[in-house]
Amino acid sequence: MAGVYGSPTPEGRAHRTRHHFVAERFFGRSANRPGETRDAVFASCPWGMEGKADVFCFECHEVLLHNPVFLPEDIAAFAALVRDRGLAEDEKPADPHQLAGRVRLLHEVIRAGLGALRTCEPTPSPTAGSTSASAHEA
Numbered sequence: 001m002a003g004v005y006g007s008p009t010p011e012g013r014a015h016r017t018r019h020h021f022v023a024e025r026f027f028g029r030s031a032n033r034p035g036e037t038r039d040a041v042f043a044s045c046p047w048g049m050e051g052k053a054d055v056f057c058f059e060c061h062e063v064l065l066h067n068p069v070f071l072p073e074d075i076a077a078f079a080a081l082v083r084d085r086g087l088a089e090d091e092k093p094a095d096p097h098q099l100a101g102r103v104r105l106l107h108e109v110i111r112a113g114l115g116a117l118r119t120c121e122p123t124p125s126p127t128a129g130s131t132s133a134s135a136h137e138a
Contacts, residue, residue: 006058019061021049026103041096046104081105 005015024031027050028040044050056065070078082088087101 006062013057013059015058016055017058017061018053019056019065020051020053022047022052024051039096041100041103046100047107078106078109081109 004012005017006012022042022045025038026041027045028037030036030038042050079088082102082105085101085105087098087105089098
């Protein structure tokens with residue numbers, strides 16, 4: 001299947017690859033730079049998922065999971081939470097303690113949002129299969 005992964009075909013979009021639940025970079029490792037280490041954000045995984053992965057199709061792995069949508073109001077709301085939790089920085093500290101806190105906070109936000117959405121009535125989705133921008137998206 002060389003040359004198929006990620007191609008704009010059903011086969012390319014369906015091709016599957018492995019995705020770590022917690023990025024290797026948080027532990028000072030990179031699959032793209034074997035043997036090179038960086039400062040770790042976490043000494044151990046707060047969720048007990050270090051090194052664990054699953055397989056996802058191209059769309060879910062490369063498009064959805066690697067490119068979350070954060071709108072300006074989302075960033076502002078998260079920044080307020082960061083400040084409220086004492087995780088904001090005016091200058092970068094020597095260690096990544098506050099960054100680790102922000103990573104944990106973002107995961108907490110995602111979990112809380114998922115929990116809230118699971119308990120409420122579903123809202124209608126935009127027209128299935130529509131990829132063109134509407135007047136509301138422009």
